[in-house]
Amino acid sequence: MTLPRPCAASAASPWPARLDLLQALSGLALALFMWLHMGFVSAILISADFAWGVARFFEGYFFLPRPQAWLVSAFVAAIASLFALHALLALRKFPADWRQYRIAARHGGRLRHGDTTLWFVQVVTGFAMFFLAPVHLYAMFMHPDLIGPFESADRVWTGGFWPLYLALLFAVEVHGSVGLYRLAVKWGWFEGRDVRASRRRLKWAMWGLIAFLLTLGLTTLLAEIRMGIEHAPRAGERYVPTWQRGATAAEEAR
Template sequence: MGITKTTGKFPGDTKGIKNWSGKLDISQSVSGVILALFLWTHLVLVSSILLGGDAMTWVAGVMELNFLSPDGHGYPWVVSFIAIGVAALALVHLLVAITKLPMNLRQQLALKKQMSVINHGDTKLWVWQALTGVAILFLLPVHLWLIGAAPETIGPVGSADRIWNDGVWLIYLPLLVCVELHGAIGVYRVAIKWGAARDINTRARMKRVKTIISVVFILIGIASLLAFLPYA
């Protein structure tokens, strides 16, 4: 087997490239689904404030493994460890996803032209996912730092003070909208990519479910932010 004249590479080299590209696709899909599931679980736990301060205090204590500590105060560093883990997984997801974004003006103009010619719903969803992903890139590190650096403040009073008295709601509110849209679109696109919907009707139903999930979790998130007001 010789080297081809056009590429200067062995003919079998493209197989390795395709395999590597496939692995990157899988890593992006897996990391995205894990992050989306964590996001929804996290929001459900935070929404315990809707049941009252005692409910959130109990949830925060369980997250800090207070049932394992002799004094019952738990280990706040567990929350910091989770924040670091989420940051690492998000970084992996970002590094793979960023290779698929139109980074230069030429690519952006080509995408704009394509969208003006072809009215494709899933392409529009991809654009929204890309835009929200860029916003998350700037907003999420702030949230993870605030939580990871002071995990002992998580609770009705500490969280309310951070959100309302320190004005962090200005970060949390857009982050809430962006992550919910990004996560729901991402899970939908992963399902489509790996063959969960093979006909138009199934895809349409999945889009409706995606929209419902986004709306429900955004409303829950906003209600939770407002529920912290009495404790501020």
């Protein structure tokens, strides 16, 4: 008599685990990128000249013979590809039909477990980003030279981007911080001897991060809205840094 092969699981594909790892790594890279992104965008809170310098830096203004805005487009394309890969991998985890959705919702309701609720938060904020992020990325890809104090403020206010940025800000900061918390729990990062105490600390860190990033993001957005309202009558005019203004005025007078 031939017996069935002892363990079908031992022949199981390693791909689900590999895809899980890829999802974790792409999410980690995106979350870390968003911290840097917040730093660059909030440069406007220091000064308009500083924000102009940060924007021009990425075009190679300070180290190439001529600024190359396409460098920014290339970087946007790389981030957009990473975003698409992460979203594609995440699709595997979405409830696929109404029945699966009902089962997931029923389990969630019954369990009343904080971390399960956070999983639903990830699904909702991730779904929102599917629609919101591509609009922003496309604008950045097509107009990489139109990044700067007046240029960004005009897009935010006169160009009507502020409601999109407001919704995207909440979605991305909650999604990114909850994602980092879930990664830390899953891989046992920062885990001490007392697992419950470590998890409580991680959750505090997650809420602290969300509060910090949302406060900084909202302050930045308000600054851009204010500048956009003031600049609306001259919308489209490019920003010239203070140290170049004398030279520009002299050139115009000639």
